[in-house]
Amino acid sequence: MKQHRRRLPLLSLALVVAACTGAADAAPRIASLVPGTATGTWTVQVTGKEARKPETLAFQVDGRPLAAEVQGAVEGDTVRLRLVDVPAGARRLTVGLRGKEDKPLAAVGFGPAASPFAGWTVYHVMVEMFADGNPGNNGEITGWKHPNYAGGDLQGLLAHAPHLQDLGVDAVWLSPIFAAKTSHGYDVLNYYRIGDAVAVPGDPQASLELFRRLVQDLHGRGIKVVLDLPLNHAGAAYDRKAGDPGGLDPRATAARQEAEKLWESWGSGYRYWDFGHAPTRRFLKDAALYWLRDEGVDGLRLDYVRGVPHDFWAELYKEVKQVRPDAWLVGEAWTDAAGEEANATDIATWFDRVDGGLQFDSLFDFPLQMTLTSVFARGNPATDLEEWLQRCEAMYGPDALPARFLDNHDMARFLSWTQETDRLVAAVGFLASLSGPAVLFYGTETGLSHGGPKAGFTDAGRIPMPWDRLDQPLLGRLREILRLRREHPALAHGGRLPLLADRETLVMAKVVKEETVLVGVNLGAAPRKVDLDLAGLLPAGAAPRSLLGEAPAVLDGGRLTWTLPPRGTWMLSFSHLPKTGERE
Ligand SMILES: [Ca+2]
Ligand SMILES: [Ca+2]
Structure with missing residues (x-):
């Protein structure tokens, strides 16, 4: 049975149509921004049809209106302006239209990023595909198993921890490692138990001790640990005794949302937590807090955040930061094969504040992933890249620290779109020069690829890590890029x-x-x-x-x-x- 984890929600079609009509030519772009020779002045060039009427443009720095003097004549679609009285320490310039200043069309963060997560390079591991350190647990997958299943487990991760250190990453994001029936692990059966298939079969305590050794080993190498924690749903056979240590008796429902109904139509067999039931919310927050507070985990990758109400994420964020202010919370809000505009519009709602509080530190930047692929692998204009950096910066708002990446377990790998390794290296080099967490999917460093490219969801990029034939020259090139990112804070923290x-x-x-x-x-x-x-x-x-x-x-x-x-x-x-x- 086909058992994918998510699919294009049917409502996306309307969004795609909307995205293709009008939005693309609606945005001006900052063509260049440089400090002037006089203190507090900046020279900005704006391009786009709005630039033909510069009097309609409105500039703001950190949310405050700023006067702009037109310099010389408008040339085609480009106008040069001088910004004056820009305060020292200013961080962010937005361009919008007069009367609509609250909805800026382009933005540039020209001040340094303050967040401690800005410099993180995160290595994303699909555990089942990564490294088989114990063939003795490979028989423990009792549900759906990926055809490429490679027996990956925590023992394998521990054995290959030097590889991560050598590559020079700051954190590792592990796909779900909890008790589950499938090989991907998104059908969790107990949030408090490490899965038999990734650890020691039949011995939860030994499995937990193995996990602790792994965390300690990675920490010793300067690598933080981010766990993938699916909270929207769990496996239908969730363990209601050992998996509910607080006795909160959480409630689950059948599929209610479009995406959930689609997964069920493929026989996923999930149960969907009831976020209208207070004890269920407590139960889910406790599970998240346990790993961060009691087991030294440094962050959570939160699956399918679109299925969960905004106020739950704000509650979780607040409680997490009370015990672990240094923990990174990154959410996955993906509208699948819908275009950049639809994805960015949705992601912006998860960057919004709820009752004054954040919901996440980061959201994965799917619009930029699409643009990086189309520009670096497929030959679309580089102007698209600059435009989407500025559009997303404007839409996500000043609190946002998007996590940038080239591909992940749910999509075609970058190298399925192009055969040219130089294009991959160029894309990683650019990714590494952006402020904010940069996420590299395992195998990128050895040029892992698969057959034909495909837009939207595919699990074809889940391929065993070829440990016996790593591409050493490519590995060396990416190691050099990550070294530069660490040694030159201008890259990962600098204003742009x-x-x-x-x-x-x-x-x-x-x-x-x-x-x-x-x-x-x-x-x-x-x-x-x-x-x-x-x-x-x-x-x-x-x-x-x-x-x-x-x-x-x-x-x-x-x-x-x-x-x-x-x-x-x-x-x-x-x-x-x-x-x-x-x-x-
Ligand atoms: Ca194994
Ligand atoms: Ca839901």
């Missing part, structure tokens, strides 16, 4: 200044007090020479240094000429302090 975007090229600056890193993407087949006026950004005497590959650069009187080799992401570091008083 768009500098240039066209068909095949994107250039941005990432800025912290100590350093500016220019990130240049060239997806063309030929070298690309770019000329940039960085007089207000870089102090006199700043000298460029190539970080990632050799891309020749000459800086002369504030003008940078940078030659980007083909098919890659390149980085230049300027270690001189930027001028004081303009940014921090």
Whole structure:
């Protein structure tokens, strides 16, 4: 029986149609943003049809209106403006239309990211496919088993922990490791028991001790542990004794939402927790708190958040932060094969505050995943990438710290869309240069791929990790990128200044007090020479240094000429302090 975990909700079609009509040409984009040479001034270029009438544009910095003076004539769809009296320490510029300032159309976070999670590189493991450290538990899958099932377990993870450390990740996200019937584990039978198939069969205590050893080992390597905890639903045969230590007698219902009904039509056999029943909510929050508070887990990846009411997530967030303020809560809100607009609109509702409180630290950035794939793997214009970075920043709001990724267990792998490893490396390089958690699906570092590409849900990317034939050159290239991300805080924490975007090229600056890193993407087949006026950004005497590959650069009187080799992401570091008083 086909037993996938989720599917395109039928209502998405209307959203796709809506997304394709009108929204795409509705948004202006910040073509470039650089500090002026005078304190508190910035020069911004806006492009898009709205730019033809610059008097209709409204600029805000950190939610406060800001005057903008048009500089020179409008050229085509682009206008240059000067922003004045930008306060020191300002963080975020939004562009909207006059009278609709509360719904900005584009935004750029040009101040550094404050969140401790901004620099995390998270390695996403599908446990069943990763490493089989104990063939003796492979017979414990009693329900649906993925045809690629590789016997993966915690013993295998423990044995391969050095691989994660060597790659240089900060955290590992494990697919569900709890008692379950299926190999994927999203049908949890007991939130408090590690599954026999991933640990020690028939011995819950030994399994828990194995998990504790794994956590201790990973922590010793500087790697945090994020558990995948499905709270919307559980397996139909949930253990109502050992799985309910508080005696809360949680209530479950049959499928009620469209997606849930679809899973049931495939025979998923889940039960759906009743969020209208207070003891059930207590039961679910207790399960989450147990792993974070009592077992040293550092974060939770929360499955299918769209099935659960907003106020539950806000309650859980508040209680988690009271005991573990350092724990990362990341939610999955995915409208599957619907377009970027539909996904971003929905994700924004999970970034909203509920009674003043957050629901999550991060949501997975599905719109950007789609755009990264279409631009880096499929040859769509690089302007799409700049546009979606700004659209999502505007829609998600100032509290948002989206988690960026290229692919996951529910979708076609990046390398199913292109055969070119250079395109994958370029995409990872760009991903690593964005502030906010960056998530790498296991196997990316060895170029894992599968057959034909497919939009929306597919489980074809769940492939055993080929431990006996790792792609060492590719591994080395990704290790180098992650090293740069760790060693240069401008990449993972820096404010972002768009500098240039066209068909095949994107250039941005990432800025912290100590350093500016220019990130240049060239997806063309030929070298690309770019000329940039960085007089207000870089102090006199700043000298460029190539970080990632050799891309020749000459800086002369504030003008940078940078030659980007083909098919890659390149980085230049300027270690001189930027001028004081303009940014921090
Ligand atoms: Ca095994
Ligand atoms: Ca539900």
